[in-house]
Amino acid sequence: MSALLAATALKLLNHLLAQTPGGQEKLAAYAGRHARLAVGAVGVAFAIAPDGTLAESAESIPSVTLRLPADALLRLPHQGEGVLREARIEGDAALAETLGQVLRSLRWDAAEDLSRVVGDVAAERVVGSARSMLSAGGDLASRFANAGSEYVADEAQMLIRPAASVAFASDVDTLRDDFSRLQKRIELLERRAQPKS
Missing domain, CATH: 1.20.5 (Single alpha-helices involved in coiled-coils or other helix-helix interfaces)
Incomplete structure (x- = not known):
């Protein structure tokens, strides 16, 4: 993974950690330990800082490696826990368990981030509208799938x-x-x- 991409990934993870109560405290217990998070063939190595944040690491042999499927980033917003259950763990089991717990608890507070730009009320409205659109999109996709299966079974008599x-x-x-x-x-x-x- 390029240094810029790794730095960006760590910055994003640290931002999410800051919004997750107790996440940094759990990781601080493993300060100085090195880990690697791999998604398919792409990975980022990091060290756990004393304050529980993640920092770039040049350590060639991490204490633990968490390997996720190549499509994990695409599936994570919809299948969260399911994707993380597919993780393969190599190395220190206690550190891997803690990292897994923290990663599963990460939640992005989009309204909080957006409120810094447009204000609290506008941010809540934008996020609420986005959720409604995503929900409607999921409902539309479900209806489309049902209509498609009915057509294939009844009209086209393919099933x-x-x-x-x-x-x-x-x-x-x-x-x-x-x-x-x-x-x-x-x-x-x-x-x-x-x-x-």
Whole structure:
């Protein structure tokens, strides 16, 4: 990871840590320890400062490495905990557990940051509108997905609905049983029709 990108990532993490109650205090217990957070092939190495913030680290062998899937940053806003559960941990388990707890608790207070630029009331309105739009977007995506699946199942008849599949399977079972009974009846009639010697 380039030095500029690493510095930016650490600045962002420290900003979020400052907005997370208790986060810095938990990390301060591990002051002087080195860690690496890797997302896919990209990673940032950092040291834990005495005040619990994160600083750049040139340490080649960190105490712990947390590896997240390559698509973690895209999935994190929607799947938060699920993405963090996929993390692979190498090294000091206690430090990794603390880092995991702190990372899971990070929350961005967008209204707080925006209020410095536009004021408290305007920031709350902007953030509220953004949440509404995101919620409406999620609702729209859900409706679109439902409409698409209904079209594929009903109009285009490319898929079979579960109820229709169950009914079809039941009909096939009934037909199979009827066929077996008919076959046995025919065999019985053939045996009766054969001349006795």
